[in-house]
Amino acid sequence: MKLPGIPPLDEAAQRQAAARQATLTKPPGALGRLEALSIRLAGIAGRLDWLPARRAVIVCAGDHGVVAQGVSAYPQVVTQQMVLNFLRGGAAINVLARQVGARVTVVDAGVAADFDDHPDLVRGKVARGTADFTAGPAMTAAQADRCVQLGLDVVAREVARGLDIVAVGEMGIGNTTAASAIIAARTGRAPTAVTGRGTGVDDAQLQHKVAVIARALAVNAPAERDTLAKVGGFEIGAMAGVMLGAAARRVPILIDGLISTAAALIAVQLAPAVQGYLIAGHRSVEPGHIAALEALGLSPLLDLDMRLGEGTGAALAMPIVEAAMRTLQEMATFDDAGVSGPDGR
Secondary structure, three states: OOOOOOOOOOHHHHHHHHHHOOOEEEOOOOOHHHHHHHHHHHHHOOOOOOOOOOOOEEEEEEEEHHHHHHHOOOOHHHHHHHHHHHHHOOOOOHHHHHHOEEEEEEEEEEOOOOOOOOOEEOOOOOOOOOOOOOOOOOOOOHHHHHHHHHHHHHHHHHHHHHHOEEEEEOHHHHHHHHHHHHHHHHHHHOOOOOOOOOOOOOOHHHHHHHHHHHHHHHOOHHHHHHHHHHHHHHHHHHHHHHHHHHHHHOOOOOOOHHHHHHHHHHHHHHHHHHHHEEEEEEEEEEEHHHHHHHHOOOOOEEEEEEOOOOOOHHHHHHHHHHHHHHHHHOOEHHHOOOOOOOOOO
């Protein structure tokens, strides 16, 4: 598989944005992180007049063989049921996407069920769920390539429809186990430090989940190499592909919670330059999410104690991204407004 080239952030555009920030009618730094965000967005887009007008949430779905180990409070069939819910427009991500003016595209990367054609569904099934990675790799190297390529193809299609910003979400019973294994492998943290309750398991189930992840890492050692194939998921690989394809086209990427950020770690493993295009929408209550954000050097825009996934936290951050750019573009300068600057002139 040939990965696309990812351009560096536009340093000239960032300098121009920083210079304009210094002239706006406010004390320096008074808009806090919005100012730094606007400068980075200018660097991503390569221009100061960019706005996130055409918005999409790409929700990648897949099933996981590790559910056979009893790591989820919900049965595997819920993955299929929730995909149908997305397509009917009844899930939380549909509600929030409608609120922020984003379309929702659902990708079947590896659900253990088949779906009828639907205008909002991409049928790209790599297989009907991954293998149980406590007994060996989650997928073959060829399957890992296929799910990343699926993500690249999906984002190319979305760009053809018109795309200024993309939020990346997911659905897959068992995928917090896969994501925690990825984060442990990529950060060197112990499974106990990066594993949370996911769908809401109790204390005993949580300890079992930690043990399952530890076993998977031991069986697939060293999982810090070929991480996607060894302990990943088809939807996680597709999400990584979406991120790689978006960055190659200078499209800002809003990542979501634990699983989305694990996919970002995979994307950065494959192409480190993608890191500059990632924006953390929110901070999940899952402990592994914090570790993954730290590894990526990202500070989340929101902290609402969420842990739903689907791209919900990323979608909620879209208006903040717009606010950062509108203040940069539309605020008057001191000269324009006839307002004295800090030196009295």
